[in-house]
Amino acid sequence: MTPHHLDSYFKHVDGLQDKFIDRLREAVAIPSISSEDARRPDVVKMGEWLAAQIRALGGTVELRPLGRQPGREHLDLPPCLLGRLGDDPTKRTILLYGHYDVQPAQKSDGWATDPFTLSIDDKGRMFGRGSTDDKGPVLGWLNAIEAHQKAGVELPVNLLMCFEGMEENGSEGLDDTIKSEAKGFFKDADVVCISDNYWLGTEKPCLTYGVRGCNYYSVEISGPGQDLHSGVYGGLAHEPMTDLIKIMGSLVDPDGKILIKGIDELVAPLTDAEAALYPPIAFTMQDLHQSLGNEVAIHGNKNDALMHKMRYPSLSLHGIEGAFYTPGAKTVIPAKVIGKFSVRTVPNMEIDDVTKLVHKHVEEQFAKLKSKNKMKFNIVHCGKWWVENPNHWNYTAAAKAVERVYGVQPDMTREGGSIPVTLTFQEQLGKNVLLLPMGSSTDAAHSINEKLDKRNYIEGTKLLGAYLHYAAGEPTS
Ligand SMILES: C[C@H](N)C(=O)N[C@@H](Cc1c[nH]cn1)C(=O)O
Ligand SMILES: [Zn+2]
Numbered sequence: 177m178t179p180h181h182l183d184s185y186f187k188h189v190d191g192l193q194d195k196f197i198d199r200l201r202e203a204v205a206i207p208s209i210s211s212e213d214a215r216r217p218d219v220v221k222m223g224e225w226l227a228a229q230i231r232a233l234g235g236t237v238e239l240r241p242l243g244r245q246p247g248r249e250h251l252d253l254p255p256c257l258l259g260r261l262g263d264d265p266t267k268r269t270i271l272l273y274g275h276y277d278v279q280p281a282q283k284s285d286g287w288a289t290d291p292f293t294l295s296i297d298d299k300g301r302m303f304g305r306g307s308t309d310d311k312g313p314v315l316g317w318l319n320a321i322e323a324h325q326k327a328g329v330e331l332p333v334n335l336l337m338c339f340e341g342m343e344e345n346g347s348e349g350l351d352d353t354i355k356s357e358a359k360g361f362f363k364d365a366d367v368v369c370i371s372d373n374y375w376l377g378t379e380k381p382c383l384t385y386g387v388r389g390c391n392y393y394s395v396e397i398s399g400p401g402q403d404l405h406s407g408v409y410g411g412l413a414h415e416p417m418t419d420l421i422k423i424m425g426s427l428v429d430p431d432g433k434i435l436i437k438g439i440d441e442l443v444a445p446l447t448d449a450e451a452a453l454y455p456p457i458a459f460t461m462q463d464l465h466q467s468l469g470n471e472v473a474i475h476g477n478k479n480d481a482l483m484h485k486m487r488y489p490s491l492s493l494h495g496i497e498g499a500f501y502t503p504g505a506k507t508v509i510p511a512k513v514i515g516k517f518s519v520r521t522v523p524n525m526e527i528d529d530v531t532k533l534v535h536k537h538v539e540e541q542f543a544k545l546k547s548k549n550k551m552k553f554n555i556v557h558c559g560k561w562w563v564e565n566p567n568h569w570n571y572t573a574a575a576k577a578v579e580r581v582y583g584v585q586p587d588m589t590r591e592g593g594s595i596p597v598t599l600t601f602q603e604q605l606g607k608n609v610l611l612l613p614m615g616s617s618t619d620a621a622h623s624i625n626e627k628l629d630k631r632n633y634i635e636g637t638k639l640l641g642a643y644l645h646y647a648a649g650e651p652t653s
């Protein structure tokens with residue numbers, strides 16, 4: 177590979193950008209929300225659309241059924257897309273992972289534009305659900321393949337692809353496929369590359385060598401046989417919502433401190449060597465405030481903020497099913513409410529140890545209430561944290577690609593979010609896993625007005641393609 181070849185590839189990426197944006201527009205228009213039963217056909221449609229795109233680029237694709245969704249047996253899990261492009265035994269093989277499902281979104285949540293219509297403003301911000309998480313990055317790989325083909329530049333590696341449709345729901349069903357195919361479909365993979373997280377700020381790219389885990393729970397409180405009139409029955413009955421609010425309020429304090437006994441003891445102590453990793457990272461409190469959308473940071477300095485994102489656990493309260501939440505003043509006592517919360521876990525927290533402590537805490541808190549209602553504690557899904565060795569050629573290749581495209585050395589980060597399969601790939605395939613993000617800290621993944629900047633999409637496509645060349649091990653002077 178000569179610089180000339182990469183230059184030609186880059187030029188074709190620039191020339192094809194309108195087509196690449198149209199590709200993203202088509203993808204965003206399919207509301208592939210994995211957590212909503214009614215949207216399951218759209219998730220399947222999205223997998224089929226992606227398969228057709230890959231086949232049109234010359235790849236072979238299988239949409240592998242994953243069976244019924246555990247606990248919701250009336251639903252089929254969306255298929256896992258297993259794709260391949262290239263079969264040259266003299267080339268390295270890179271396994272790409274991404275997801276084609278998205279978080280829920282409704283215009284009424286507060287979106288400025290329709291979430292499933294890609295809307296581009298005069299700053300080049302491309303708004304739409306899934307634009308940054310994770311449709312833009314997944315399409316970045318397809319764009320890279322297409323720009324190579326149009327430039328007449330041979331792909332320097334074989335590609336394996338694993339794109340799933342349940343990532344936003346704990347990657348249900350995927351672990352078994354990875355285990356059973358570790359010596360089958362995945363056997364040729366030399367390394368794994370995933371583009372599904374974000375830079376720390378808006379200017380400097382990063383390589384990511386860890387994610388936090390996510391243990392997701394629900395607490396169901398029920399009692400009255402039906403919803404009640406609060407004037408007629410208020411003060412006469414134990415109210416499920418009152419019980420639930422007490423329990424939810426006992427989990428975490430407003431400073432983010434987890435109030436469950438024993439959790440802190442599970443966290444790996446901070447060593448001097450690790451503490452020294454945070455100060456050199458290019459990140460400011462201003463970056464944080466910009467991505468938060470307001471000055472609501474808990475921690476007053478950059479290093480504490482970084483550590484609480486990357487290496488300490490957190491507990492977040494997500495919502496209450498069954499609660500009265502629409503505008504107006506309905507005087508109802510809800511008969512059954514389900515509170516949802518999750519713990520982001522870090523080394524050395526084991527899934528089952530955390531669950532035992534959380535369950536015990538919830539039972540104790542409920543017992544203290546002496547309520548006549550019923551309480552049910554449920555595990556919704558759990559995925560463990562992952563940390564990788566960044567001193568591997570996979571990371572060196574990505575760092576060179578960042579330098580080539582962006583002219584800077586990337587920061588080395590750990591992601592606060594979770595990608596459950598990172599650990600499964602590492603353990604089952606025994607291969608190095610790299611996270612190579614495309615989007616920036618202001619993209620608002622999972623939030624209203626999610627976006628991907630045109631610059632990140634197009635330069636990110638260049639980055640993914642350049643990474644393949646450096647990962648191929650070719651001379652790159
Ligand atoms: C970082 C990645 N793009 C992402 O958003 N992951 C989700 C995955 C998830 C959902 N439930 C549990 N894990 C996340 O971190 O919330
Ligand atoms: Zn994602």
Ligand SMILES: [Zn+2]
Pocket residue numbers: 279309344621622
């Ligand atoms: Zn996500």
